[in-house]
Amino acid sequence: MSWGKRKKPLKSIAAFVLALGLLSGCSSAGSPNQAASPASKGGAAEPAKPAEPAKKGEPVIYHLGETVNPEQVTNFNPFLATGNWSTFFDYVFDSLYYFNPVKGQLVPRLADGEGKWSDDNKTYTVKLNLKAKWHDGKPFTADDVLYSFNILKSNKALDRYQLWGEGRLADVSAQGSDAIAFKLSKQFPSLPYYLTTVYIVPKAQFEKENAAEFLNKAPIGTGPFKFRSVNESAIVLDKNADYFLGAPNIDQLFINRFNNSSTLTLALEKGDVQGSTGTVAMPSVPKLLENPVNKLQVYPGLNTFSVIINNEKPALSDMAVRKAIQLALDRKSLIEKGESNGVFPANPGFLSSVFGDAVESKLIDDPAYGYNTNESIKLLEAAGYKKNAKGIYEKGGKPLSFTYHMAANAPAQNKEGAMITSWLKEIGIETTVKLVTWPELTKLLMSGDYELLQNGIQTPPDPQAMLEIFHSKMTAPNGTTAPGLNYMRFRDADVDKWLDEASSADAAKRKELYKQVQNRIAEKAPLAVMYNVGGHIPYRTDKFTGYNEDLPVTSALSLKQVKSK
């Protein structure tokens, strides 16, 4: 044996392993689309840079960037709470109505116009647009709609918005071949908003499976885009030339997947993708906008970031303290420095500005609820608090010293938290910051085991639902689990009364009641609001045009209209 002989096998082993490693990688790259793509493989297009303008005869491809985990695109079953990526369904499936967060309105999709309430306001009838067709060519029928709603009834876990919950849907039935009647057990005027949360699926495909466990790898929808394939980097959708609301102008929609928003932002800047559904690194937005081809669409949303205050804890049960905290938040700074102007200032009355005229909009700019530390200090001193040696206000020997929980794992939010705690320090309120995991944060909220807690509260697309988080039926004393989102443990008899009244009142009356509730919330400061997070959608206008800015520009209905320049 000699060294010379030894060397060769070593080298060749190295080369073999190398090749093996990389080939195994690419074989798996190939396999999912072979398995999942029902369509035949397209002509061998050269690996052109995605952003190049389309040449003649080549498909027009729109590259949409999205931060989505690789595992989240393994399943295209829109019923499941997990393992899927909800934004995707908007392109492939239709719901009866689409909630347009830009205008706060419902847009009919599979429904043919607005539905009709019965006289007792307990039945809502929706007419169906039967021009719709499933991607596999089969006709769309009322049965599909009935199936899609009734499956939620039989699978509690799928009914994430509790449509079949207490006092809500009692029965869904067909009214002839082109209408569906939603019967309620109690008046529930918000029902149309809730209808936006259910995607209609083809009964023929789903009834063969258990909807709660169906791993849908080749989704069939009625939507503007057809599923073609999925690989490690993108979901590829073809245009639905037969779409009943008009065929898209682009031939293919690539949903390019990024794991982090930084890379996505860079891809946008470089033109690898033309738009995103929203998750970009907020601080990068101003830089993006330095390039005139980049635009940003911002609209308020349903998620309100706040310093949530536990109203049952000592000192925090004192309205003066809560108010002082509310006044110590410089919302403008938070929005500017923390969120780079990509969010909307929140309404001290809590209702998101997305709900248009139901919102008491004067509260937003009312200096009485704006940043004013002098006023904070005045309030505290008026309430009998005195500064101690450490410069912290105290009463009866008990200083205003609170724990301040926030989620770990969110650098921007933590930065904002640091800003807030330093402001609180300025007005003589001491905080001990505790960072916890997200589930732990939820647990603390539910059990009321916290004092101050920075987090967002997300509500369904319904003003009633948004305000009902202040209803006392949504809370429970500290130590017991809150049945609803009233984590603040806020109780106000008037608010309860007004909300109960609104739940069955007509539209005008409701608006009026909502405004009353909002004013009371602003006044009592059960929590200190920061900002509304909705959409902040960057998009490029250098290669494509025709975005509909009345909708989220990268939503299915807008992208349908987009065409290449």
Next chain:
Amino acid sequence: MSKPLLHVNELGKVFGSRSMFRKNEFRAVHDVSFRLEQGEVLAIVGESGSGKSTIARMLTNLIPATSGDIMYGGQSLRRDKRLGRKLPTFVQMIFQDPFAALNPHHTIGYIVGRPLLVQRQWKGDTRPKVLELLQKVGLTPAEDFIDKYPYQLSGGQKQRVMIAKVLGLAPKVIVADEPTSMLDVSIGVDIMNLLLDLKSQEQLALILITHNLGSAKYMADRIMVMYAGQMVEYGPAEQVIGEPLHPYTKLLIYSSPDPWRDASLTMEIIDPQGMEIPKTGCAFHHRCPHAGDACRTKSVAVTKLGGERQVRCHLYT
């Protein structure tokens, strides 16, 4: 019969790991008996692997014996648990490698004084006693040495420190495991002389473990020759060297270089390259020019001959 200072009876040691998978045993020492009286020097001679160091370690209780017994002044090390604790004041050991046996991190004063404190033979400052001990082993002026660290000393000085440390506990028996083999010969002689002098002064018994027949003859009153874990020959030093009985002893003496030997002396040597020690019969039969059938099959017992001599060989049964 009066109780000897040290009585070793059928001592045996089996090393082995009994793992899940198989037994891996090695018989390091087998059936060794001897006795030692005050003022006596016994040399245990053998090649590496003969088991001589194992005996030294069993005598000082560094490793336990697996069979047989060691008795100090009639007390059994095996049965008398209390003896174990105070054994250090009874028997002490001098190690082969003075470079390693002194903790490089401590001063000479600490090293020599420490045993006194550990064995509660001294209270308070050990310095005067340490100075006295250093003086005794010829490290003079002792003041110069007491605060030094081992690395500041030469090999011979280190071995003297080792001896001083050992003397501190006033043991009755000292086991010296190749005390000079790591030292230059000119220094080694001094150490041997020191040990002999101390032996007479302090009325010690000395066990010298060595592979060097010359040193054994120089130091010892009696010599015990070890081979493959067994004692093969025992007797007064002059006799064992002068008129060896066992073929192995003869081989050993013949192989030891000595320019003054009788040049005409020749010997038939059987050198079974790499062959393992036989498991049956006499352990030496594969190298023995006189081996007969009995040697190959029958194990040998010790034969006691006149004049205190003992030999383990079929030739003398």
Next chain:
Amino acid sequence: MSKLLQVQNLSIEYASPRGVVKAVDNVSFSIGKGEIFGLAGESGCGKSTTAFGICRLLRPPARLAGGSVVLDGIELTELPDEQFDKLRWSKMSIVLQSAMNNLNPVLKIRSQLMDAIVAHEPDAGKEAAKRAEQLMRLVDLPADRLDSYPHELSGGMRQRVVIAMAMAMKPSLVIMDEPTTALDVVVQNGIIRKILELQEQFGFSILFITHDLPLMLEMCDRIGIMYAGRLVEIASRQEMKSGPRHPYTQGLLHSFPPLYGPKRRLEGIPGHPPDLIRPPGGCRFHPRCARAMTQCSSREPAVLADERGQVACHLYNEEGLSVEQASAARE
């Protein structure tokens, strides 16, 4: 006897953090063809360093500081590396201490033996394999041991392999640095007899280095004694046996307890070897010498060479008489 190796004023030193160590200082000796020359001394006296200096295997920071080494008429110290590499093993081979470390643990004996041959005769090929077997037979090892790894052999066998390897190119000089030190006496005896047998057969010269003076007196033709980097005495075996001249040699010889003769007290040599960074002035042995005189500490003794050998000690004047004898004769 013609000279095979001539070492003249060899000096080797190395830098240590505390200063320059003169490990070998002005050492001169020669070895005749077919002669076994022993170099003896205690640890640190520079005997191994001398050997490494001769075959240019000094490891940094040790370096040759001066002197010349002539092997078979070739001046070795100035030879370029490539030429010296060709000369290695073919003219001069070396046997190191018999530790496990002598052989490459991951190569079979066969390839290590063949390496030595192929390095000098790249075309040897099959013939090299045959020669490897012959070499094994030479040292009484079965040829099938060629396929063993070093760890599968006993210490004595390994040393035999190393000796076999040293014979591979039939060198004219074999340097043996403590070849048997770590071995048991019986094994040592076997190997020494094998070395003598091979030497008789092939007639090479041996530079034999050991601290074991009795062993040396049994096998070497001439013996040089080193102390603290200097060669203090050279004498034939007979002269050595009958009575060395240098007080150090005398002391050393009397430090080995003899096997024969009546028991008598040995004296050894008091003190310990000097620190070679700051060696004592004059004769380096004088601090330990029982017969030291005033001049010993101030003047380096000249080397006296005569028919009995050579000695560097103030006790002896030009005539080879001791100073006492000389002064006694004068009076």
Next chain:
Amino acid sequence: MRYNSVYLLKRLGFAFITLYVAITLNFLLPRLMGGDPASALASEKALGSQEVVKALKAQFGLDNPSLLYQYAKYLNQLLHGNLGVSYANYPSPVADVMVKALPWTFGTVLTATLLSYLVGWLIGIRGAWKAGSLFDNSTLFTAFFLNSVPFFWIAIIFIMIFSFYLEWFPLGQAIDPGIDSFSALDKIKSVLYHAFLPVFTLIIATLAGHILVLRNNLMRVLSEDYMLLAKAKGLSAARRKYAYGARNALLPSFTGFMTSLGHVIGGAITTEIVFSYPGVGLVTFNAILNHDYPLIQGSFLFIAVSVIVCNLIADLVYPLIDPRVALN
């Protein structure tokens, strides 16, 4: 065959015990740390309704509070090759998710490890052989420095330089999004093109360790007597360097080669995140963010099993290349 049965049995036994402990650890750790994925999921999507929480818990088999019951169920499922169903990817089986991610990580990690070792060895050998030279000192300093740099920082710097400024490489991902319509050759090209930066990052980040280990080993070997003897024999420098020196220096680092896989996979987690590379690291990280117990367990199990298997392979190969091990 140099194997002896005891050695073989011992290694296999250890591999199995390790596997068992890893399995148990995988089960226990996430649960002991607290957290309740069902409530978290429910509160995210279902407004904190207890009814939905209950339904979700039942769905994921968390309704039985007994840890022992869950453990038994977990082991039983494992025996049937069932790693459970991912929460976040419900109803995708964990195995499916892992099988998709594994090739990417193994491709990059193995390639990077092999190349890194190769380059590190070569540099280390050269450095030790010429110890004290300019080359040695500069590589040593660079290695010390690189040894101290976080993987993800290198990744960010690479993205900044090579992807953003120079635009030589993509900003991340493993393949071109249009792969669907590519020819086989273009697919391979695309994969290699995308893998370059992540692999390069892993190489740079791990190179230093290999250089240092090999250099130290070789320095030690060079002081051995057989190296001196090899020189005395007149062997050529190349033969001394490789057959005598490097080979002895490589062997101790061979087992390290396999164990270092775990370290590299650890580093690959942050690297994959920066490069949006769809491997095990990214899956693990996302699973952790989603509190997806079965997926975390699965990903852990896959990592552990791979490393255990690699170790076992190393243990079995070792006696073939180092004769000393066989005796043991």
Next chain:
Amino acid sequence: MKTIIRIAAACWSAFPGKKGKLGFVILVWFTVIALFGSLLAPYPKNFIGFESWLPPSFSHWLGTDSYGQDVLSQMIYGTRTSFWVGIIAGLITTVIGVTVGVVSGFKGGWVEESLMRVVDLFLIIPTLALMIILASFLPSMGIVSTILIIGCLSWLYMARSIRSQTMSERQSGYVEAARTIGMNDAEIMFREILPNIVPVILANLVLVTTQAVLAEAGLSFLGLGDPTNVSWGTILALANANNAVLFHAWWWILPPGLAIAFFCFGFILIGNGILEKYRANRGNAAL
């Protein structure tokens, strides 16, 4: 003052070799910043009043970040966190590693077998992944848990190294010598053996400290650290999350990475120096 100079001079000569001295200078540099950060930093911690994305200038040597914070000041405050995380986690690791290593190396037998099997076992499981799991599942995250997690998971290699060192010490004669005078095990382990392996412990301490700093940076980068405490890792995480690359804000990306690298570099140099000196000493002792 004089004593400080004397101590400094003693330290200076204690650090072996040029590399060790360079490492010492780096260590002193970071120590001074860590200890006197609040005096050195030009602006207060987390002050956000400046314009965002300012490139380096005289008033902001390292520019400002997306929040309008002075990067230099953040770096200086970050030094403190990273420094203490490294040191404390390193000490925890050392205590565990030394205890396990010394006990298993000294005791041998089943104690060693079982401890080392555990070590082998955990060595196989990737530590960073394990840390991520622990960190992300802990109900609350703070600097203390970061330190504990890092400290408790990094001792494996150290235990091994200390064990092998202890084993070689155990074989050296002074341990047997200590036994023969009747010292008990604890005394031998901690009075006799421990002082002799101090250099090895120090060298290991230095290494685990750098590992701790790197691990903290990694966890912070993944958002699993404690963002209320500014550290080099959180600065990098913020730079990455806020897309400093897009803004060409190299002044926000390079300093934290380089700081981590230099800090660890300094420590590794010191460790290497200690080990080299130790080996040299041992070598000489054996001669």
